[in-house]
Amino acid sequence: MEIKRDMYLQQLIERKDNGMIKVITGIRRCGKSYLIFTIFKRYLIENGVDAGHIIEIALDGIENEELRDPRVCFQYIRDTVRDSGRYYLLLDEVQLMPRFEEVLNSLLRMGNIDVYVTGSNSKFLSSDIVTEFRGRGDEVRIYPLSFAEFYSVYDGDYDDAWEEYMLYGGLPQVAGFQSERQKAEYLRNIFANVYLKDVIERNRVQNVEEIGILVDVLASVIGAPTNPSKIANTFASERQMSYTNKTISNHIDYLTEAFLISKAGRYDIKGRKYIGANLKYYFTDLGLRNARLNFRQQEPNHIMENIVYNELLIRGYHVDVGVMEVFDKDKEGRRVRKQLEVDFVVNQGSRRYYIQAAYDINSEAKQTQEFNSLRSIPDSFKKIVIVNGTGKPWRNDEGFVIMGMKYFLLNLDSLEY
Numbered sequence: 001m002e003i004k005r006d007m008y009l010q011q012l013i014e015r016k017d018n019g020m021i022k023v024i025t026g027i028r029r030c031g032k033s034y035l036i037f038t039i040f041k042r043y044l045i046e047n048g049v050d051a052g053h054i055i056e057i058a059l060d061g062i063e064n065e066e067l068r069d070p071r072v073c074f075q076y077i078r079d080t081v082r083d084s085g086r087y088y089l090l091l092d093e094v095q096l097m098p099r100f101e102e103v104l105n106s107l108l109r110m111g112n113i114d115v116y117v118t119g120s121n122s123k124f125l126s127s128d129i130v131t132e133f134r135g136r137g138d139e140v141r142i143y144p145l146s147f148a149e150f151y152s153v154y155d156g157d158y159d160d161a162w163e164e165y166m167l168y169g170g171l172p173q174v175a176g177f178q179s180e181r182q183k184a185e186y187l188r189n190i191f192a193n194v195y196l197k198d199v200i201e202r203n204r205v206q207n208v209e210e211i212g213i214l215v216d217v218l219a220s221v222i223g224a225p226t227n228p229s230k231i232a233n234t235f236a237s238e239r240q241m242s243y244t245n246k247t248i249s250n251h252i253d254y255l256t257e258a259f260l261i262s263k264a265g266r267y268d269i270k271g272r273k274y275i276g277a278n279l280k281y282y283f284t285d286l287g288l289r290n291a292r293l294n295f296r297q298q299e300p301n302h303i304m305e306n307i308v309y310n311e312l313l314i315r316g317y318h319v320d321v322g323v324m325e326v327f328d329k330d331k332e333g334r335r336v337r338k339q340l341e342v343d344f345v346v347n348q349g350s351r352r353y354y355i356q357a358a359y360d361i362n363s364e365a366k367q368t369q370e371f372n373s374l375r376s377i378p379d380s381f382k383k384i385v386i387v388n389g390t391g392k393p394w395r396n397d398e399g400f401v402i403m404g405m406k407y408f409l410l411n412l413d414s415l416e417y
Contacts, residue, residue, distance in 0.1 A: 001176055003145060003153050005035055007314070007412075011140045012040050012116070017086070021104050021133050022116045026142035027259035027284050028194060031172045032118040033058065035142065036090045040116070044088055055080050058092040070099045074106060077113070084112055091117040101133060108136060120198075120259075143314050144285045145170030147307065147409040158390065158406055166303050167295065169287025187291035195260055195288065203254045210235070210243050211251045218252070218261060218281050219289045223302040225266070225278035225321075228252070252281070259284055264309065267320040267345050269354075269377055280321050282306045300388070301359040304405065305343060308357040308386055311409060312346055320345045322354060326376050340373040346415070352381040353415050359388045361402075374400055384415065393417040 008024075012035075015022050024032045037056060045051055055077060059068055067073040081087050089107065094100045094117040107113050147162075150170050154161040168174050168183045177183045196212065205211055217231055228248040235243040255261045264280040267273075283289035286306055290298070312319045322342030330336050344355040354377055356370045374383040375398070384401045391404035393414070401417055408414045 001153050003031075003149055003172060003175070005031060005039060005142075005149065008035055008140060008142055009039050009043060012036075013043065015138055015140070017114050018138065019108070020136050020138040021108065022114075022140060023133075023137050024116065024118045024140050024142055025259070026120070027144065028120045028198070029171050029173060029190065030142050030144045030285075032120075032142050033092050034172070036092065036116050036118060041090065049086070049088060053085055053087045055087060055089045056092075057090070059096040060093040068097045070097055070103045073097060074103045077107060078110070081110065081113065087113045089113055089115045089117075091115070093118060093120065095119045105133065105136065143170075143310065145172060145175060146311060146314050148412075150175055151410065162405070166286065166300070166307070167290060167298070169285040169290070171285055171287060174287055183287070184291060184295065187287050188294075191288050191292055195258065199254050199258050199260070202258075205251070205254070207243070207247060207251070210241065210247075211254075213239070213241075214243075214248060214251055215255065215260075215292055218255070219283065219292045220297060222282055222289065223280060223305040225280055227278050260288070262309070262313065264319060264321045264344075266323050269322045269324050269342065269345065274320075275323060282309045284310065301357075304359055304388060305357045307405075308355070308408070309344065312344065312355075315412065316348060318347045320347075322373075322377075324373065324376050340376055342373045342377070354381060354383045356385045358385060361385065361387055371398070371400065374398075382415070 012022065012024075024036060026032055037058075041054055041056070044054060057064055057067055057073070057077075067076060077089060091104075094104070097103065100117075104115055104117065107115055147165050147170070150165055151158070151161050153175065154164070156164075168180075168187065171187075174183050174186060177186065196215065199205065200208055200211065213235070214231065217234060218226075228245040231248050232243055232245050235241045252261070252263075256263060260283065262282050262284060264282065266275040266278060266280070268275055283306060286303060289306075309319060322345040324340045324342070326338050326340055327335055328338050342354050343357050344353075346353040346355055354374060356374065358366065358370050361367045361370055370385055374385075377383065382401065383399070384403065386403055386405060386408050389404040390406040391402070392407055393401055393403035395401055403414065403417065
């Protein structure tokens with residue numbers, strides 16, 4: 001079973017021979033190695049690159065242990081370049097080599113090597129790429145399978161695929177398993193023994209029990225505003241544990257740097273400024289989130305919101321949570337201040353969209369809740385409500401676009417309707 005990752009292949013094609021180090025980042029097991037060693041390599045060969053001009057090095061393999069030495073690796077690559085033709089270096093798990101940035105910057109000075117590397121740790125955040133590669137790093141962020149990618153190889157109808165995706169997520173390996181037990185055991189095992197262990201070892205975390213509980217707390221509140229102070233109070237009141245705001249904040253950063261979770265900032269739409277408190281946190285892969293909670297907390301609305309958020313990131317949008325203060329009257333007719341929320345403020349270049357993700361809007365009360373936030377926005381950018389189901393897009397009398405999840409997920413240009 002081969003899953004096409006055409007979006008990421010196209011990003012590599014667009015960056016080919018641009019004189020920069022292409023850095024493919026993302027959570028472990030999301031398909032970075034397969035992208036460069038199989039999909040991109042095949043593209044190069046099909047487009048006339050001689051296989052002898054493609055240098056492949058997987059630093060996590062025992063056969064390449066010696067190449068983790070930066071001087072040995074640099075010399076090996078130089079010796080492999082035997083002529084003035086164009087060479088393509090595909091280097092996997094580059095963070096396993098000390099001083100890798102010096103090696104890669106030196107290779108670029110040779111002039112006839114186009115460099116592609118993968119990495120899974122915090123060295124490969126966008127800000128670090130700029131620092132480490134002195135402005136010569138070009139990041140391509142890879143995510144677990146989008147629903148469209150997952151559905152393209154799923155043996156079944158949309159409804160079954162949707163239920164499966166909500167429960168087990170989009171890690172490529174999981175998509176290939178047949179039994180539910182195999183999927184669940186794999187996800188539980190790699191969360192504890194790969195992802196969390198990796199965070200603890202890399203950051204020398206001493207509060208091992210606390211960070212494990214923190215992961216559970218964050219998994220329980222996806223899509224809900226929270227902050228380190230609230231979490232610290234939860235530890236103190238419910239578990240009688242002392243876990244300081246600063247430590248919690250640091251640990252959340254570690255989980256973010258490992259690409260396990262993402263932070264969504266809160267943006268004051270009317271005031272046009274960011275609000276520092278009460279961020280929202282979403283899991284990069286819902287299968288990992290659900291496995292961490294032993295598949296107990298299955299709130300469809302929050303899970304759907306998490307999937308919409310991930311899909312927007314996959315498509316390259318910058319995503320915030322929208323907040324607006326409005327004035328209304330209470331039952332006694334007194335003027336009161338209220339805070340309304342728009343699930344997502346979505347930006348890309350000059351384009352902006354306001355999006356509400358609602359599992360259903362069948363009741364009048366639910367429609368009022370979802371629409372009031374959109375009605376209060378003081379500009380004319382497109383306003384979209386995404387609901388569960390297969391409904392095609394339509395516009396209501398107020399000009400809001402309402403579309404089903406199936407249309408949103410399976411059409412890359414769905415926001416342009």
